[in-house]
Each structure stands twice: as C-alpha cells, then as structure tokens.
Amino acid sequence: GEDVEQSLFLSVREGDSSVINCTYTDSSSTYLYWYKQEPGAGLQLLTYIFSNMDMKQDQRLTVLLNKKDKHLSLRIADTQTGDSAIYFCAESIEGNNAGNMLTFGGGTRLMVKP
Amino acid sequence: EPEVTQTPSHQVTQMGQEVILRCVPISNHLYFYWYRQILGQKVEFLVSFYNNEISEKSEIFDDQFSVERPDGSNFTLKIRSTKLEDSAMYFCASGTGGYEQYFGPGTRLTVT
Numbered sequence: 153g154e155d156v157e158q159s160l161f162l163s164v165r166e167g168d169s170s171v172i173n174c175t176y177t178d179s180s181s182t183y184l185y186w187y188k189q190e191p192g193a194g195l196q197l198l199t200y201i202f203s204n205m206d207m208k209q210d211q212r213l214t215v216l217l218n219k220k221d222k223h224l225s226l227r228i229a230d231t232q233t234g235d236s237a238i239y240f241c242a243e244s245i246e247g248n249n250a251g252n253m254l255t256f257g258g259g260t261r262l263m264v265k266p
Numbered sequence: 267e268p269e270v271t272q273t274p275s276h277q278v279t280q281m282g283q284e285v286i287l288r289c290v291p292i293s294n295h296l297y298f299y300w301y302r303q304i305l306g307q308k309v310e311f312l313v314s315f316y317n318n319e320i321s322e323k324s325e326i327f328d329d330q331f332s333v334e335r336p337d338g339s340n341f342t343l344k345i346r347s348t349k350l351e352d353s354a355m356y357f358c359a360s361g362t363g364g365y366e367q368y369f370g371p372g373t374r375l376t377v378t
Contacts (some may be wrong), residue, residue, distance in 0.1 A: 156308075183365040194270075194357060195309070195369040202365070240309065244365070253322055254301070254367060256309040 156257035158241055163263045170228040172260045174241030177222065181243040184217060185254065186226045189238045198226075198239075228262075236264045268292045270370035272358050278376045279348055287343045287373045291360030298341045299359040299367060300333065302326070309357065315341065316363070348377045 155177045164170045176184070182203055187195040201208045201215045201224070208215045214227040228235055238259040244252035271290045279285050291298050300312040313323040315333050332344045341360075345352055355374050359367040 185365075187369070192371075194371040195359075197366060197368060200365055242309075252365070252367075253299070253311040253314060253324075254309075255311065256301075258308050 156241055156243055156255055158239075158257035158260045160258070161261050161263070163265065164231050166231060166233055166264055166266050168231055170226075170231045170235070170262055170264075172226045172228075172239050172241075172262065174224040174226075174257050175222055176224065176241070176243050176255075176257075178243060178245060178255075179219075179222065180245050183244045183252070184215075184224050185242040185244070186213075186215065187240040187242060187256075189240065189259070191237075195240065231262075231264050233264045233266055236262055238262070270358055270360055270368055272356075272370035272373050274373060275371065276374045276376070278378065281350060281377055282347050285345050285348055285375065287345075287356050287358075287375070289341045289343075289358030289360075289370055290339050291341055291358065292368060293339070295360035295362055295368075297321075297361045297363045297367075298333075298335070299361070300343045301357045301359065301369075302354040303357065303372075304351075304354040312343070345375075348375075350377050353377045 158174045185200040186198045188198050212229045216225045240259045241257040242254040273288045298315045303309045313327045314321045330346045334342050355372045357372045358370045361367040
C-alpha cells in the first residue's frame with residue numbers, strides 16, 4: 153500500500169530557509185500536498201503539486217518534486233516564528249471513485265528560533 | 267473565507283456509548299471526508315462520501331461507523347459503540363472533487 157515518510161523534527165533560525173522533506177512509495181500518485189497544522193488547529197492546505205510538474209512556487213513556498221526518486225520537498229524562504237507548526241506531506245491517487253483519499257506522512261515539527 | 271466547521275471541539279464519552287460528530291462542510295462542496303489522528307500517529311483516511319453515498323472507505327471504517335448527510339448542510343460521523351481505541355482527533359474535510367480538500371479544526375474524542 154501507499155506509504156509516506158517524513159523526518160520528525162526541524163529547527164531553524166528566523167530569517168533562514170527551511171527545507172522539509174518527504175518520500176512516498178506509490179508511483180501512481182497524482183497529487184502531492186503540503187498541509188500545515190498549528191497547535192490546537194486543523195490542517196491548513198498550504199500548497200500542492202501535480203505529479204507531472206517538477207516545481208511550484210507560491211510566494212515564500214517552493215515545492216520540488218523528484219518523481220524518479222519519489223521525493224517531495226517544501227522550502228520556506230525567510231522563515232518566520234509564525235511558521236512554527238507541524239507540516240504534513242500527503243499524496244492522493246486519482247481513481248475512478250469519486251473524490252481522492254489522502255495518505256499522510258507523520259508530520260515534521262518545524263521550530264523557528266528568534 | 268468559507269471554512270469547514272466541526273462540533274463539538276471535544277467530546278468525552280464512556281466506552282460502549284454512541285457518539286455523533288458533526289461537520290458543516292463548505293457550502294458549494296460536493297465531496298465529504300472523515301479522517302482521524304490517534305495521538306502520536308499519522309492522519310488516517312476513514313471514509314469519503316459523494317452523492318449521498320459512501321464512495322470509498324478504509325479498513326478502519328467497520329460496521330461500528332456510519333456517515334450521514336441528514337440535511338443540506340451537515341455531515342455526521344456516528345460511532346455506535348465506542349471503544350477505548352476510538353480515542354482520537356477526528357477531522358472532517360470537504361472538496362469539489364478535484365485535488366483540494368479543506369479540513370475542519372477537528373473534534374477530539376476521548377473514550378473513558
């Protein structure tokens with residue numbers, strides 16, 4: 153079955169770039185996502201990338217996809233203390249069923265030090 | 267900005283009791299989902315719902331679980347006879363059927 157893995161923890165200094173990595177096993181993944189979860193809050197969709205793309209940039213966020221290695225990364229430029237949260241990678245596979253179930257990684261806790 | 271809402275934010279129940287978790291999806295969305303996250307574990311898919319029927323469900327979603335859209339706005343998850351291992355954060359999500367799913371803030375269910 154599908155499996156998505158992430159490192160548990162990342163610590164950076166304010167103003168530096170953060171890179172959060174994710175690997176997945178299912179080569180038929182159609183979309184790959186990054187969600188952010190702040191303490192006590194739900195999962196906020198940050199960005200996503202379609203599997204036929206290599207890169208997507210959205211303001212301070214850059215998503216890189218290496219489909220050959222099944223590796224996804226999220227780069228946050230000029231990381232701020234407000235970026236401290238848990239970041240989840242997720243994949244979905246477009247099938248015949250209505251809607252796409254998401255398979256999540258375990259989440260990476262990003263701590264930003266002032 | 268429209269958002270998914272869930273009630274209650276925290277539910278405590280005794281083992282064997284029935285619970286109903288409620289969700290109000292984003293109004294023009296047609297696809298609805300439930301996920302759960304046991305403390306310290308990954309977010310897991312439970313079920314997806316479209317056109318008034320279940321379109322996909324995971325192994326977790328056994329006969330103790332059911333979903334319903336009782337009216338035009340609510341989407342509910344019922345657990346008939348709760349077990350200790352049902353304690354988790356339950357997230358509702360909705361989408362238009364494409365690639366985006368928007369999540370609610372979750373309901374923390376504690377079974378004692």
